[in-house]
Structures are given as structure tokens and as C-alpha cells.
Amino acid sequence: MSGSGRGAGGAAGGAAPRPVIGLEIHCQMTSLKSKLFCPCRADYRGMAPNENVCPVCMGMPGTLPRLNAEAVRRGTMIAMALGCAIPERISFFRKNYFYPDLPKNFQITQLDMYGDTSIGGRGSVLVGGRTVGIRRVQLEEDPGRMIYEGASVQNRISLVDYNRAGTPLVEIVTEPDFEGPRQLRLFLQMLSDMVGNLGVCNPALEGAMRADANVSLEGGNRVEIKNISSFHDLEKAVVFEIARQEAQHSRGLEVAQETRHWDAARKITAPSRLKEEEKGYRYLLEADIPWVRIDAETVESLKSRMPESVSEKRERFVSRHMIPPQVADVLSSDKMYSDLFDAARTDKNARELANIITTDLMGLAMASSAAAAAPAAARDDVGGDAQKKKHDDPASDVIRVDGLRELADAVASGQMARNSAKQALHEMAKTGKSFAEVSSEMDLGLISDESELLGVVRSVISEEPQAAKQAYSNPNTVNYLVGKVMQKTRGKADPQVTLELLKRCLLGD
Amino acid sequence: MNHSSIIRASALEYVRGVTSGEFTAEEFLSETLSRVGEAETRYHAYLRVEDSQRLLARAREVDRGIKSGQKVGLLAGMPVSIKDNICMRGSRTTCGSRMLEGFVAPYDATAVSRLHAEGAIIVAKANMDEFAMGLSTEFSAYGPSRNPWNTEYVPGGSSGGSAVAAAAFECVASLGSDTGGSVRNPASFCSVVGYKPTYGLVSRHGLVSYANSIEQIGPIARTVSDAALVLGVIAGRDEHDDTTADAAADDYLEGIEGGVEGMRVGIVDEMTEGADPEVARAVARAAGDLEAAGASCERISLDMVGYSVPSYYTITAAEAASNLARYDNLRYGYDLPTDGYEFNSYVAEARGRFGPEVTRRMILGGYVSSAGHAGRYYLKALKVRAKLTREVADAFASSYDILMAPTVPILPFRIGEKSDDPVSLFMVDLNTVTANLTRRPAVSVPYAVSAGGLPIGIQMMADSMQDKTLLRAARALERKRPPLPEVPD
Amino acid sequence: MPPRLITTLAIPQSGLVTEEEIESVSKLVRIKVVDHREHVEKVRDMINFFEMLDSAGVEDDELVMDDVHVSQLREDVHEPFGGLSGYVRQYRDGYVRVPNMS
């Protein structure tokens, strides 16, 4: 691999060379219905141990992999979204090594050993104004999960649950184009938005997105960091590793080329013991899977199936639906909420709907999931942190598209005040009642009945003689009085009707 | 044994006899089972015979079906056997290895479910070289099978048990598997028909992999037509095997009597030159028979055949090391407690149950596919396979319908004679591996018996998916050949 | 009489493979071999035999692979297998127990 001697030794004392970081991200295709090579569930979560298995994913004698066509299609879509070249044919390889979580003692994966036959390669994406190269996108199978019991090492019991074995993974290998944690964060956010938007993965699920990083100082040896359990820790691990390498450099020591693991408890990276196989895996063509042709016609039909990208969606929200850019940012980056928006929007309610979703509905969801959140430690979950709070919450289950549309319509047409909309939403989420029921029960509708409002208007005028007088000459004072009426009606007075009534009373006609 | 017994019937005769009421499926099965009981003391064709009461109950069911005019399937209660590397639900599948001594298959191989669907009764699991590695059945962990023509001799392998069972009337037909000749070689040694289909014609779902890129399940039977009948039952696209050809089910008996008039037959020099003189003479006579039937025969040279054996052994060793890696005894297998073992030492200990030949081939496979050596061995072997495939494809495209040679260049050998010299055993495979490496169909047809009373088979090979042409040529040779002596008993 | 074929295919005798190599490969494929010497000779013979491939002149040859169209593959449908538990060794609660990694 990279030669020793090119390292930092000679540059001791000088300014540290710039850090160079690359990522390997594993994204589970949790939105598929079946595993990569058998018809067991792709999303194994919530199942009893070894319930989601069959002879194929248990590596029973005589079984053969049955490649999932949709995994190939969705993988191709991710590759296209990452600007990759799509090969005419893809192939699979066996990576041979022994591990208890690997039922066949080899992993079926992709490799560019005999030509570029991974599902995508040589792509690039723009992140925060800089280009990140995508070296390779490949399909592979997830291994099972190991569980350890017992307090001490002597009493330890190792158990395996193979429910996860064979879950489709997309591995995305970037070029070492990152210089620091901020860029990493932007990239990972973009990527989790992308896979969510493409309907491949729900990045909020525990363990659905995992990453390894490789870090070096320019010209120095490369260090791989594994066992990183969250986006948050990825940044910490990278920051630590850069600092460690810079310290080595400043002391004139060469950074060893090695694999290190992130010790989340001690917040350091530590050298991993090398498995024998890591010195050189044995790869073999996977002859049980014929090479798969992905012809131009298939690529075209996948292109037409590709949903709008997050940036295209944001652009549409701003220019077509007149949504403020900051609101559009939030809304477009979340597939579930932006789908909800598109389903409930009309030409008239779009702005209000966007506000209701991004402030009231998301706020409600965050509050309810914070209350319900079990502090389950996500062992190798990278994507979870940021998004977990927004998804899988009871609130968004209950709020149906119709209710949301009616609510936004009511606000947009002036039949309901903005404040009341928030209350109505909470009530709808809590009780599951329809918008009509909630608005009538809670009496949240605007008071536009003149006879009802007239009493309030008169009492405000008599309580505020000063203001009433000034109102003849100063229109701002009229607004002040409208505010007072609003206060008295807890925001339910129809502002248009109130203004009319005030003018009428003050002018005495 | 009574030699006029009904169990000497061919598969076609069986089907005619049982459906016309000449005999019942139960009679036939029970005679077969008593023949098995008597023959097994000498031949050891089978590793396990299924429960006879349950088998007989199924035969009675078939008989009731025939009487009441219901559908009983093409095979109508025919007793067949399958090699012990083919999975049958609820039945032990050991692959002739102590490593899988306790393994019970949780599902049916596609070939098995198709046999069942056509009314076959699977009576036994047949002996084999451990994990199909061998060509004499001497590498079975459960003891060798013996050649019914002379029990001092090997029956060939690795599907030796299947060939012996068909030759010795312990079933009407049997399924073997052919990775480099494992169906054709024992068929030749036992004087029965062994058929290796075009790769992808028969599903491998449920066939325990040895070298998955080249192997196929194939029928072994007493006549070419019987092999064609069974092939028709098991062949065809299977959603459980992505490598099966996109071909509909077909009747392989159709046109089988069509003869070889106008066919062009090439006799491969590289496969004939070094053959035993008696074997070489048989090939020459077979060519004469085919010419008399209207075919034209000429010699052909295929340069790459000389490299086929090292290519074959490199690829099979590399694939075997990978395919057999799953036998770590963790999820299924035999009883070996894990206490006190570290993972790697446990797995190594458990895998100590593999026999010496399998062990050697896995070491070999690990070596030729390791990071440092793959380019020199594994990749080069793949390229030899590609070049050989081109050469064979060209021969078929330009000049020939059939390529012919002895199935095995030598006569059957004595038990123990060669088991200690792997490289000389390799050469026994010389004529058979080309069909596997190039994925072409090939068949061994019994042709003669040597002066010493040992069978000689002729191999014919055709182009991809030309299985019907191949069967037609094989049937023509079968019809034309001089009468064969009866198998001694 | 042995077939002439064995002599017509000249076997190079470079004898490169050592006992240590056999030992390390047997570790790689996880097989406990009590006496590596037992296998050295035979494996060495086989590997030497494989060196014939060097003279095949195939360096520039391309691999030929079968292919299928993506539409021929299995569609994404979930079908539970059911009934595998009786065939798999269980520790408890459905887990498979394995020896500890060192």
C-alpha cells in the first residue's frame, strides 16, 4: 500500500499538512420488502431472534442466492443520484472470511476486479459548494447480529441472531475529498436525505446507516476507523484522529498505516487487532448469480421513476409555492413531511400549510417522541441522531392528509387564526378527531358574527377612550384597538369584521 | 435373484407395465426393496434406504390412482434413488461426509419436488465420494461402493452409488451430479447411461455445492430413453436458481429415435490418443457404427483440452474452499460442544471431520485463490476456461453436431489402486471436464465390455442447449452397438 | 498399462510450496491438520501440476460470463419460510450460541 518514508518524518516542526478524509457508508435498504438474496424481510426490526430466516440466509447446504430485482433498481437510482456511471453489466463476488455472524462464511458483495461491474462508480456530488468524488457504489449483504451476555469475559456467552443476515446494503465509497468535520456533516445529511427521498432507506431507523472513515494527513499513511456508532461520533472520531496524527507529525513520528476502532466510552481511537483475513481477502466470482444487464432502456425507465431530488424539491417549493427559503429547506429535506405537504397542498393553502407542518406539526412530533423515546443505545447507528425525533411518532400517524388540508385551508381563507390552528392540530393529534369535530368542539372558529363582536368592540372603545379619540387621525391606533379586541376574544375575532365594526363605531355611523 | 424379475424393466417399460395393469406399483416396489436388501450386502450403493412401510404406502396410493383413472404423474410410482448431496425435506443429507452426519434437510431440492410431482418414489440416498470430490467412490466417509461387474473394482465416481444402483436393479433410475464427469464416469464404469445436461438446464437448488459454476444434476439410467424421460421431469427454469436457462419444460423423448443421418461427428484427438488400447478400439468401432447409420465421422484436434484438467482442478478447488466454508458446525451439523473453545479453534476442530481428500482440496483452493496467488492460478484457470469454451463453440458452430471420445481413457481400476496418487487420478477426468468447463451437455453411453469383463463407455458432447440432438445421437449409438453382456450377479 | 496421457502432459517440478505455506493456508481455510507433512507432498504435486497453466498463453484472454436482464430476477416480495427452527441448533430464545471470539 502507500509507501513508508513518504510520511511526516521529514516535515517535523513545520505546519501540519492538511487532513484528508474519505468515507465508506453502509446504508440498509430498509424500504424494500425482502432481503437481497431471499424473500425474508428486509427490515428485521421488532422480530423474535432468528424468526426472519430461511434456508438461503441461514447458509443451509444446497441453497442459492436469488437476487432481488428491486435492490438492483434502487441501487442504480442511488448511483445515478450520486452522478455515477452505470455499468452495462453488474457482477457479484464472494469475499471469503470466517466470522460467526456470517452464515456462509463468505459475504456476497461487489468488486471491480474484472472491469467496472459494481452498481455505480466514478460519480460526484456537490456538498456545501465543494465536490465530493464517489469512487464506487456497491450492493452487498449485511451479516447477522452478535449479542453478548455475561458480566465478565470468562463468563461471556456469544449469541447470534441471523434476522439481519442478508439485508440489502448499499455501500458508498467516497474519494478522500473531505477536509474537516463540517463537510462530513453536510455530506451525511445530504446522503440521508437522498436515500430517504429515493424511498430506499429510512435513515431514522437504528443501524440503517453506518459509516467507517479513513483519515490521513496529506502525504501520510491512511488510518481506517471502524466501529463508529453515530453521525455525532463520526465527527468526534475524525476530530480526535486528525489531532492524534497532527501530534505524531509535530513530534516527527510517522503515522502507522492501520485500522483503528472508535472507543465511544473513552472518546479515542485505538488500534484494532488485525484479523488474518484483513491482510488479503480471498475473492471469488459469485457464479450462482449471472451477471445482470442494465440496458439503456432500464436506465431511462429508472430515471423517469426517480423522485425529484431534495434540491429540486426545495427549488419548487420556493418558486412555485412561494414558500420562504428557510421553511423550504426544512420541508424539502424530509421525505415524509414533504410528501404530506404535496398531498395536502392547494394553490391557496401552500404557504400556511408549510408553516403548519414545519412549526406546529414537527414541533408536536418532536415533543411526543421526546416523551416516548426509550433510551435505546444505537450501537452502529449513524443516521439516527438528527432524524429519529422527526419520524415514527404517533402525531403524524394520526394527522391525515385531509385534516391537514382543511386546517391549512381554514387559516389561509381567514376562517381560523394562526394560533388556533396550532391548538386544533394538537387536539386532532391527541384525540384522532376530524378537523370539523375539533373546530366545532373547541370553538376555534373565527367570530365573524357582527352582533357577537359588536359588544366586544363597544366595551373596548369604552375602556380605551384615549385611543378611541386618536383613532380618528392615526390608523396605527386602530390597529391597537383591533389587538385589544383580539385579546378579549383569545384571537378568535375575525380581523376584517372587527376593523369594519371599529370604524363604524368610531365614526358613529 | 430371479433374472426374469419385473425389476429389470426400463423406465419406459415400467410406465407402460404399471399403467396397463401388467403389474402394480406396489409389486414393483416391493420386489425392488427386496433386491436392495440382497444386493446391498455386496455393492453398498446406498447410504440410507427410506422407511419401506411409508414407501409402500405411497405405491399403493399410486395403484389406487391408476385404478380410479386419476393422474399419477409421468413416472407413476417408479422407484428411483438420489445421490446423497441432493436435499430431500426431513431426510438426512450427508454428502458422504462425517461433517454432515447429523444434517437433516429442511426443504426439497427442485429436482426432488419435480420427481415427486410426477409420481416418482425416492427409495434411497446413494453413496458418493465425500462432497463429490473423487471418481471412485473410495472417498466416501461411509466406505466405498463396489462395481457390480467385478466387486474388486471401483464403480467410478463421484456418483458411484447412483450408477451401481441403476446397474444392479436397485432402482429404475437415479440422480447423480456431474462436476467434472461425476455422472458420466461411474456410468461408464458400470455400463449404464449417464447424462450431464447443458449448464442451467436443471436447477441446482438443493444440490449441495462443490464447484457451483460448472456442476449439474443429471440422470443415470439403463437406457438413453430412460435418461431422457427423467431429464424431462427435472429440467426447466426454476425461480430458486438464477442460473437456470429461461426454457420451458420440454419432452426430451420427442424425436429421440430420429437417428444420425447427416450428422457430423468429430472424434477428439486429445481425448483418444493416450487411451487404453481396448478403449481406443471401442471408439473406432463406435465411429463405424455411426457412419453405418448415416453420420460422417472425422478426427478433430482441440488444443486447449490439454489445459482443461489443471484449469478444472484450480477452479473446483477454489470454489470448493468457498462453498464448504459454511460447514463450521455452528447452526447445524454434528454434536461438538462449544465450551472451552475460542471461535477459530472450534471451527478448525469441527472441520477436522472432513476427510483427507476434501481437506487437501480446500487447502489447495485456499492457496490458488489467496490474494498472492489468485492471478497466477485462479484467474488464469478462468481464462483457460474462456479460451477452451471459444474453441469448443467454434467447433460446433463451424463443423460438428457431436464431439465424441471415450468417456474415460482407461478401464475401471481396482479399489485401492489409485486412491493415493491424486495427480494420476486427475488424468482419469481428462475427457469429461471439458463439457463442464464449457457448460455443454454430454452423455456416456455403454458400448462394450473389455476382455477382462469391465465396461467401456463412449462419451458424446453437443453444443449448448442442443440436448435433444445429443440424446438422439446417443440413442442411435445405443441401437447400433453390438449386444452387451448381462451384468453378472 | 497407465495411459500415455500422464506422460504427455509434462508436469513442472519447481517444488515451491513449503510446509509452512500449507500450514498457513490450512489456517486460512480453518482446518486443523495434525500433520502438515501428510499433505505437503500431494498438495505440492497438484500445485506444480497447475503451473501448466502458465504455458496456456491466455494472458490476453477475456472472461466470458453468462448474463440475464434485470427483469428476469426475483421481484421484491416477502414470503416467510416458516418451520426452520427445528432444523437449526438453538441455545435459547431462538439464539444460536457460538464460541467466543478471542
Ligand SMILES: [Zn+2]
Ligand atoms: Zn432468508
